[in-house]
Amino acid sequence: MSVTITDIETYDIRFPTSRNLDGSDAMNPSPDYSAAYVILKTDSPDGLEGHGLAFTIGRGNEIVVSAIQALSYLIRGLTLEYITSDMGTFWYRLVGDSQLRWIGPEKGAIHLGLAALVNAVWDLYAKAEGKPLWKLLVDMTPEQIVSCVPFRYIRDVLTPQEALEILKSNEPTKHIREREMLERGFPAYTTSAGWLGYSDDKLAALCRRCVEEGWSHFKMKVGANLEDDIRRASLIRDIIGYDCALMMDANQVWDVDQAISWMKELSKFNPVWIEEPTSPDDILGHARIAREIAPVGVATGEHCHNRVMFKQFMQANAIDYCQVDACRLGGVNEVLAVLLMAAKFGIPVCPHAGGVGLCEYVQHISIFDYIYVSASLENRVLEYVDHLHEHFVDPVVIRNGNYMPPTSPGYSITMKKESLEQYQYPTGIVWSLSESQSRKTM
Numbered sequence: 001m002s003v004t005i006t007d008i009e010t011y012d013i014r015f016p017t018s019r020n021l022d023g024s025d026a027m028n029p030s031p032d033y034s035a036a037y038v039i040l041k042t043d044s045p046d047g048l049e050g051h052g053l054a055f056t057i058g059r060g061n062e063i064v065v066s067a068i069q070a071l072s073y074l075i076r077g078l079t080l081e082y083i084t085s086d087m088g089t090f091w092y093r094l095v096g097d098s099q100l101r102w103i104g105p106e107k108g109a110i111h112l113g114l115a116a117l118v119n120a121v122w123d124l125y126a127k128a129e130g131k132p133l134w135k136l137l138v139d140m141t142p143e144q145i146v147s148c149v150p151f152r153y154i155r156d157v158l159t160p161q162e163a164l165e166i167l168k169s170n171e172p173t174k175h176i177r178e179r180e181m182l183e184r185g186f187p188a189y190t191t192s193a194g195w196l197g198y199s200d201d202k203l204a205a206l207c208r209r210c211v212e213e214g215w216s217h218f219k220m221k222v223g224a225n226l227e228d229d230i231r232r233a234s235l236i237r238d239i240i241g242y243d244c245a246l247m248m249d250a251n252q253v254w255d256v257d258q259a260i261s262w263m264k265e266l267s268k269f270n271p272v273w274i275e276e277p278t279s280p281d282d283i284l285g286h287a288r289i290a291r292e293i294a295p296v297g298v299a300t301g302e303h304c305h306n307r308v309m310f311k312q313f314m315q316a317n318a319i320d321y322c323q324v325d326a327c328r329l330g331g332v333n334e335v336l337a338v339l340l341m342a343a344k345f346g347i348p349v350c351p352h353a354g355g356v357g358l359c360e361y362v363q364h365i366s367i368f369d370y371i372y373v374s375a376s377l378e379n380r381v382l383e384y385v386d387h388l389h390e391h392f393v394d395p396v397v398i399r400n401g402n403y404m405p406p407t408s409p410g411y412s413i414t415m416k417k418e419s420l421e422q423y424q425y426p427t428g429i430v431w432s433l434s435e436s437q438s439r440k441t442m
């Protein structure tokens with residue numbers, strides 16, 4: 001039975017995370033985790049909907065909501081059958097609108113809006129098929145997957161034929177890895193303790209709790225002040241020891257030379273990687289940093305806005321870890337392109353998560369990547385952050401520091417109705433109350 005997308009609803013959802021400095025780092029001292037949220041309404045008698053979001057950190061979320069609205073005419077009235085008969089062409093249709101393309105192309109707010117919409121379509125598709133997204137992808141043939149991938153601009157490093165070969169080589173054994181995932185889950189690391197705005201006491205208490213909960217991989221924020229970084233890294237190492245892995249994240253604050261000298265100081269804490277050491281666009285800068293601070297690895301991706309950027313990072317030996325982001329790239333289709341390129345280059349994919357809904361999204365990506373694309377867990381860990389999961393209908397499940405595969409149909413990104421109401425900006429109760437309180441105290 002065919003399902004038609006009849007309407008597109010958008011929501012500006014913001015959580016006041018800056019009040020506790022959750023999510024704070026050297027570049028972003030007070031983020032309000034936010035979602036430019038979209039619901040695809042359909043004419044299905046059982047109320048089938050597709051949900052998607054793009055993550056932002058507060059102000060400007062309304063711009064991404066406008067981007068979704070601007071793109072929505074390209075989807076309204078289409079049937080799911082028509083879209084899924086050729087997902088690749090559908091993706092080019094969204095990315096190819098000549099007038100909208102001018103304000104990208106394939107980057108910035110317009111691409112974030114596109115990501116929310118594309119992911120909403122995949123959510124709808126997976127729900128209609130009655131499968132979680134990772135399973136929908138795992139059950140596809142290599143040819144079906146390749147037909148979803150945008151190869152434009154990346155054929156010089158990965159042809160459709162090569163992509164097909166990667167998938168075909170893993171197809172006969174994918175059931176073994178699927179069983180393994182269902183039993184053990186996908187290994188994760190936690191960023192929950194290491195936010196820059198947390199006091200030493202809070203940092204220490206959270207690290208202790210994470211060790212008790214079974215975590216063995218930790219990420220801390222660095223980059224604002226070297227003495228603070230050294231003190232905090234010693235504190236963390238005292239608690240987690242040297243058998244656990246420690247990652248560091250500078251969120252783009254350094255120049256290239258500064259990144260190298262700073263990391264020479266911090267390398268005694270044996271970090272696995274330094275993340276976003278400099279501008280996310282400086283591919284050759286990352287390559288130099290990677291050369292000069294090895295064996296500490298270089299990771300980036302949460303601000304890597306399209307597959308072309310990732311292509312060049314990989315070609316230039318500028319990244320050791322590829323941190324794809326489910327809604328910075330243009331949704332599932334473009335993520336598939338990056339997973340396949342990473343497999344060809346032998347670069348581990350460790351997606352960016354946290355934020356709001358990013359953990360819910362990327363668990364599907366990593367599980368699919370392992371089962372069908374990379375077939376390896378070596379050097380692969382998926383980020384986890386313990387915030388805001390209570391707002392989702394189908395929140396992530398963590399067991400012993402591993403993500404357990406979602407079982408409900410869809411992309412796990414559907415937010416609870418009451419959360420959408422309460423956190424809508426600026427009219428939801430959470431924001432209207434704080435507005436009236438601040439007026440009273442003026």
Ligand SMILES: C[C@H](O)[C@@H](O)[C@@H](O)[C@H](O)C(=O)O
Pocket residue numbers: 022023024025028031057191249251302352353354355383
């Ligand atoms: C502002 C955000 O919390 C960032 O600090 C966060 O995405 C971070 O870079 C991460 O890697 O989780």
Ligand SMILES: [Mg+2]
Pocket residue numbers: 249251275276302
């Ligand atoms: Mg980061």
